[in-house]
Amino acid sequence: MYQLGGYKETDRMCDLICDNYPMLLVMSRFGIALGFGDQTIGEVCKNSHVDIKTFLAVVNFLIDEDEKEVSDTSLSVTSLIAYLKNSHVYFLNFKLPAIREKLLQAIDGEHHDVAEVVIRYFDEYAGEVRRHMNYEDEIVFPYVAKLLNDEKQAYSIDTFSKQHDDVESRLSELKNIIIKYYPGTSSHELNNVLFDIFSCASDLAYHNAVEDSIFVPVIKALEQQKAS
Numbered sequence: 554m555y556q557l558g559g560y561k562e563t564d565r566m567c568d569l570i571c572d573n574y575p576m577l578l579v580m581s582r583f584g585i586a587l588g589f590g591d592q593t594i595g596e597v598c599k600n601s602h603v604d605i606k607t608f609l610a611v612v613n614f615l616i617d618e619d620e621k622e623v624s625d626t627s628l629s630v631t632s633l634i635a636y637l638k639n640s641h642v643y644f645l646n647f648k649l650p651a652i653r654e655k656l657l658q659a660i661d662g663e664h665h666d667v668a669e670v671v672i673r674y675f676d677e678y679a680g681e682v683r684r685h686m687n688y689e690d691e692i693v694f695p696y697v698a699k700l701l702n703d704e705k706q707a708y709s710i711d712t713f714s715k716q717h718d719d720v721e722s723r724l725s726e727l728k729n730i731i732i733k734y735y736p737g738t739s740s741h742e743l744n745n746v747l748f749d750i751f752s753c754a755s756d757l758a759y760h761n762a763v764e765d766s767i768f769v770p771v772i773k774a775l776e777q778q779k780a781s
Contacts, residue, residue, distance in 0.1 A: 561594070565591055573612075606628060611767065626771050637768065731743070
């Protein structure tokens with residue numbers, strides 16, 4: 554049973570992770586390593602040079618699965634960007650390549666016509682995710698860095714917010730193709746990779762929610778501060 558949100562810096566980090574194991578990914582994306590013993594969340598964040606308030610804002614937002622915006626716009630922009638950049642590395646360099654490799658193994662030598670469609674859909678989806686994240690890495694995050702340095706620019710976070718794509722939709726199509734149309738098989742491999750695809754889709758949805766409901770409001774507040 555997951556504990557709902559409301560974690561505080563005085564709670565133990567090990568309790569957070571054991572009660573809500575998906576927070577392992579959040580922890581790693583903030584650059585926090587395992588081996589922290591019985592230290593509190595506050596102590597672990599301090600030792601890892603992570604802003605405590607920002608870490609807790611992301612953790613509690615994701616655990617509560619609350620779609621409303623986080624009201625505290627004084628979070629650490631540096632910690633948020635580090636978290637988002639590490640998320641991109643995880644998806645692009647680890648998770649998506651691992652799923653593709655497992656998918657190839659699961660459908661290797663069987664039902665070539667359907668297999669080709671499955672791989673094509675996955676590659677198109679992975680390409681969309683890469684374009685989406687590259688735009689943030691190359692345009693949005695450098696914009697925020699310059700904003701912090703008081704550099705004037707012909708851009709605003711509203712531009713990003715309005716074009717923020719739903720990168721999970723094509724993955725839903727891929728799931729439907731495998732579930733509905735891939736010829737019957739008792740392969741544990743295929744079910745296992747399908748489980749990974751479901752998990753990745755959920756993780757990406759959470760990633761987008763953090764961007765929309767935490768990152769964008771924080772940057773809007775920063776823009777207003779710099780303009781005043």
